[in-house]
């Protein structure tokens with residue numbers, strides 16, 4: 001499938017770079033500065049001391065407008081504040097048979113994208129731990145990754161199978177979900193909980209678990225996020241809740257989240273998309289969320305110090 005990766009940051013650069021290495025036909029929609037960087041330096045993925053340079057094909061929005069052939073697959077890997085701009089930019093890349101898969105965290109983007117691209121859209125979740133570094137390279141902090149995709153109505157179609165085959169890259173688990181909306185909510189509960197704990201503790205899940213009352217704090221924070229999901233009609237199954245409970249209280253765990261990594265590196269965070277939206281839904285459904293609110297306040301204060309423009 002001819003694939004367009006939208007945004008060559010921590011997610012798009014990593015997934016797209018691995019797809020190129022696996023021999024897929026991939027272009028990267030990037031802004032002019034990133035295009036220049038990728039042409040000069042190539043895309044670099046760094047794991048520990050190992051750095052791999054990958055020759056990639058960047059394309060800017062102006063050049064994309066000239067494209068006559070739509071892409072088969074478009075992977076959206078920008079942050080929410082860039083979504084409306086890229087939705088305009090990809091118009092010429094999306095034809096009647098194009099499939100779009102978003103990897104953004106949270107749920108707000110789904111409504112926006114469905115309104116614009118309707119049936120072209122699949123749901124998606126991605127679990128990797130990567131970040132752009134100061135050289136513009138992509139650092140992977142934990143090995144492997146998981147991708148879940150699915151039709152929003154839960155049906156099993158040939159196009160979803162084809163996308164899954166295209167995304168099958170080494171060290172990645174790729175699964176087709178019969179309930180991708182539920183899977184996205186589950187990931188949202190996870191990322192909000194891990195993001196809140198690790199941002200407030202300024203450390204890893206393991207660091208927080210080792211603090212006095214750390215495990216209890218993590219348990220109650222998970223309870224808040226899971227209760228909002230349940231009140232919104234997307235309650236976690238008992239095994240899913242138990243697995244998350246283990247994940248967020250794991251002693252010795254090196255897990256962080258993109259929220260806390262960005263907090264630590266002085267970059268603006270996606271607080272509104274990951275925590276703000278969940279808090280708003282908590283208020284709307286009468287679920288108290290004091291720990292999520294405390295984390296959001298910390299991250300909003302950080303954003304105010306580190307951004308000149310609001311996130312959304």
Ligand SMILES: NC(=O)C1=CN([C@@H]2O[C@H](COP(=O)(O)OP(=O)(O)OC[C@H]3O[C@@H](n4cnc5c(N)ncnc54)[C@H](OP(=O)(O)O)[C@@H]3O)[C@@H](O)[C@H]2O)C=CC1
Pocket residue numbers: 006007008009010011012029030031033034077078079080082085086103104105126127128129130131132258270
């Ligand atoms: N990092 C992670 O481990 C994970 C992140 N996610 C989610 O994935 C999404 C993307 O995050 P992440 O990759 O970390 O973010 P990054 O900031 O690393 O990457 C976003 C990229 O989007 C690019 N971009 C911004 N505007 C445009 C535009 N108009 N056209 C083309 N490119 C553009 C930026 O490029 P530039 O500014 O250089 O132009 C940047 O390289 C987020 O919603 C995040 O929550 C999901 C799973 C894991």
Ligand SMILES: CC(C)(CO)C(=O)C(=O)O
Pocket residue numbers: 105126127128129130191194256257258259
């Ligand atoms: C899976 C996880 C928690 C990895 O960092 C993530 O999605 C994120 O940080 O945004």
